[in-house]
Amino acid sequence: MEFMPEMQMHQPISVEDAVAQYSAAPNGRYLAGGSDLLVNIRRGIEQPDSLVYVNNIPEMRSITEDGERITIGGAVTLRELSQHLSVAEHFTAVTQAADEVAGPSHREYGTVGGNLCLDTRCIFYNQSEWWRAANNYCLKYRGDICHVAPGGKKCFAAFSGDVAPTLLLFDATVEIAGPDGRRQMPLADLYRNDGMDHLTLGSGELLVAVHIPKPTAAITSAPMTSAYAKSRIRGSIDFPLAGVAVRMAVTGGKITDLRVGLTGVSPLPFLAKGMDKFVGRVADESCLEEIRDKVRAGAKAMKTTTTPPHYRRRVAGALAQKLAASIL
Amino acid sequence: MVKTVLSLTINGTNRDDVIPDNMLLVDYLRENVGLTGTKIGCDGGECGACTVLINDRPRHSCLTLAVTCQDAKVETVDGLSKDNRLSALQRGFDEKLGSQCGFCTPGMIMASEALLRDNPDPDEAAIRDALAGNICRCTGYVKIIEAVQFAADITREELAS
Numbered sequence: 001m002e003f004m005p006e007m008q009m010h011q012p013i014s015v016e017d018a019v020a021q022y023s024a025a026p027n028g029r030y031l032a033g034g035s036d037l038l039v040n041i042r043r044g045i046e047q048p049d050s051l052v053y054v055n056n057i058p059e060m061r062s063i064t065e066d067g068e069r070i071t072i073g074g075a076v077t078l079r080e081l082s083q084h085l086s087v088a089e090h091f092t093a094v095t096q097a098a099d100e101v102a103g104p105s106h107r108e109y110g111t112v113g114g115n116l117c118l119d120t121r122c123i124f125y126n127q128s129e130w131w132r133a134a135n136n137y138c139l140k141y142r143g144d145i146c147h148v149a150p151g152g153k154k155c156f157a158a159f160s161g162d163v164a165p166t167l168l169l170f171d172a173t174v175e176i177a178g179p180d181g182r183r184q185m186p187l188a189d190l191y192r193n194d195g196m197d198h199l200t201l202g203s204g205e206l207l208v209a210v211h212i213p214k215p216t217a218a219i220t221s222a223p224m225t226s227a228y229a230k231s232r233i234r235g236s237i238d239f240p241l242a243g244v245a246v247r248m249a250v251t252g253g254k255i256t257d258l259r260v261g262l263t264g265v266s267p268l269p270f271l272a273k274g275m276d277k278f279v280g281r282v283a284d285e286s287c288l289e290e291i292r293d294k295v296r297a298g299a300k301a302m303k304t305t306t307t308p309p310h311y312r313r314r315v316a317g318a319l320a321q322k323l324a325a326s327i328l
Numbered sequence: 329m330v331k332t333v334l335s336l337t338i339n340g341t342n343r344d345d346v347i348p349d350n351m352l353l354v355d356y357l358r359e360n361v362g363l364t365g366t367k368i369g370c371d372g373g374e375c376g377a378c379t380v381l382i383n384d385r386p387r388h389s390c391l392t393l394a395v396t397c398q399d400a401k402v403e404t405v406d407g408l409s410k411d412n413r414l415s416a417l418q419r420g421f422d423e424k425l426g427s428q429c430g431f432c433t434p435g436m437i438m439a440s441e442a443l444l445r446d447n448p449d450p451d452e453a454a455i456r457d458a459l460a461g462n463i464c465r466c467t468g469y470v471k472i473i474e475a476v477q478f479a480a481d482i483t484r485e486e487l488a489s
Contacts, residue, residue: 008330009349009395031393038352038391039372051349053396103461105379105386105439236460237374 003042003129008050015059015177015208018052022204023179025050030206032075032111035102036118044129045119045141060113060208063087069214074113074207078163079104081112090214093166093226093245100230101162103237113207116164116174116187120157120195120267121239122148122304140196148302156302157195157267160239164191164269165261166228169247172212178205191268198267225249225327230264231315233307240264241305242312244295244319248327255283260291260320265301265312272298272320283328292321332395338363339407347394354378354389357404365406365434369463376462379435380404386442405434408441416479416486417441426475428466436462440476449480 008025012018022028028050031037040046054060060075063084070087081087082098101107101115124138124147137143140155148156164187172187178201187210191198201207226247232238245261258279260272272295281287296317301309330349335342338361345360357363357380369377371390378390381403408415417437420426427433436459443450443458450458455476456469464472 004350004352006329007350009332009393011396011398031396034393034396035373035388035391038393042371051393053393055396102373103376104458105376105388105461106373108385109387109392 003044005041005047005049007048010050010052011056012052013056013058015057015206018054018057018206019177019179019204022052026203028052030054032114033077033109035106035110036114040119043127045125054206070212072112072210074209075111078107078110078112078115082107091166091170091212091226093169093228093247094163097162097166097228097245100228112163112210115161116190116210117199117207118159118161120198121160122157122195123306124148125157148304155195155267156304158264158304159191159198159266159268160264161269162228162230162240162243162263165243165245165263166226167210167212168261168269168271169226169245169259170212172210174207175209175211176201176205177208178202193266193268195267227323227326229319229323231319241307242299242301242316242319244316244323246320246323246327248324250283250328253282255279255281255287260295262299262316265299265316274298288321288324291324292317295320334395334397335399336397337401339403349395351394352390353380353392353394353397356394357389363404363406366404367431367434369431375432376439377432377435379438379462381438381442384442384445386439405437408437416483417444417476419482420475420479424471424475424478426467426472432462432464436464436472440479444480444483448484450476
């Protein structure tokens with residue numbers, strides 16, 4: 001990888017300046033940690049002519065907390081997130097996910113916003129220029145055939161950020177700044193099920209912060225616990241083959257709350273459907289096996305990694321079962 | 329070509345250089361500054377050979393644009409020895425045979441340096457965690473872990489005496 005396009009760097013110190021600089025050069029990209037974007041630039045997948053570096057913006061660099069919610073700036077590093085005590089206390093799965101992203105050096109500069117807006121990944125996409133050229137490229141970039149599903153016109157590149165499914169467990173919202181001002185929306189609305197265009201952000205829009213509402217008294221009346229685990233090829237430093245986040249509360253042996261978030265198995269992170277039916281059930285072994293099977297059925301992985309899809313589906317179910325058992 | 333004046337401290341020395349905006353930190357260190365201790369391995373953040381310290385924390389210099397290091401304190405393996413005396417970690421890697429072909433060693437040492445500044449008495453699990461992003465294809469890691477433990481031990485002994 002030697003390719004490095006001509007680029008102009010902007011280093012704004014306010015969100016408004018960042019948006020203005022991006023708008024003036026619409027072929028640019030926002031740059032935070034760069035642990036994914038710079039790799040993609042060097043592989044020729046991204047070819048921006050300018051970069052707007054957002055890590056010098058104080059507003060985006062802090063984690064703040066009040067009685068109702070915790071706000072995490074988009075340029076907070078994954079290490080800072082994983083070491084934040086209040087996040088760990090209320091949202092254990094978020095801490096665990098932040099601590100599972102890539103390797104320790106990546107977490108020093110990889111950011112929350114970068115992990116949430118991570119480009120989708122596929123074995124036919126995250127390759128060198130000559131490799132992709134030899135395969136006539138692919139639907140996601142420069143080509144017209146999806147090598148994963150050659151018959152269709154849909155891209156299945158998988159969203160592979162670890163933090164997003166854990167934030168979905170807690171109804172997090174994201175604050176977006178753009179040329180038309182600021183808006184907030186549920187994190188789930190940031191994503192769409194399209195590997196080619198999986199973010200709903202408009203041109204020039206920047207993820208400024210994530211807000212996580214603290215658990216209300218109604219929920220905290222039963223001890224609610226959450227956890228995250230992932231399967232990966234290189235145990236110390238890899239994207240998830242499947243990543244699973246579980247939030248669960250059990251009172252008197254019965255499940256009173258259950259959510260399962262998934263990543264790495266489709267173009268977007270999502271909450272598995274059908275978990276409501278387990279509420280009220282006795283949390284015994286057969287119930288956990290049913291949860292496993294339901295999660296497995298909902299994880300529709302495609303051949304976007306070197307590991308076959310059926311394994312990733314099985315491992316998603318197994319991780320959900322294991323995490324639920326650990327919470328009991 | 330868009331260029332920017334970069335002011336920073338490298339291994340304790342202040343520098344000002346006019347560099348292209350698209351220049352990677354590892355290229356700046358090796359080509360402009362002449363510090364070739366930092367190695368380019370995988371070029372994609374997967375091997376850790378290019379690890380340097382920026383403001384005391386480890387970072388991949390192959391995935392860092394040099395112009396983002398404005399006013400930063402950058403440290404490389406080239407700056408660790410003082411007055412012709414190897415640092416504790418360099419001695420550890422020498423004494424305990426933590427280095428074979430040596431290509432991963434600069435990254436291993438800088439990642440370990442960050443660990444020891446943070447935690448002067450790490451157990452084996454902490455060392456393994458800190459070096460999880462650094463690949464070595466020669467040693468099997470056992471000798472590297474011993475080298476870091478050795479460095480931690482002699483540093484504490486020197487401070488105590």
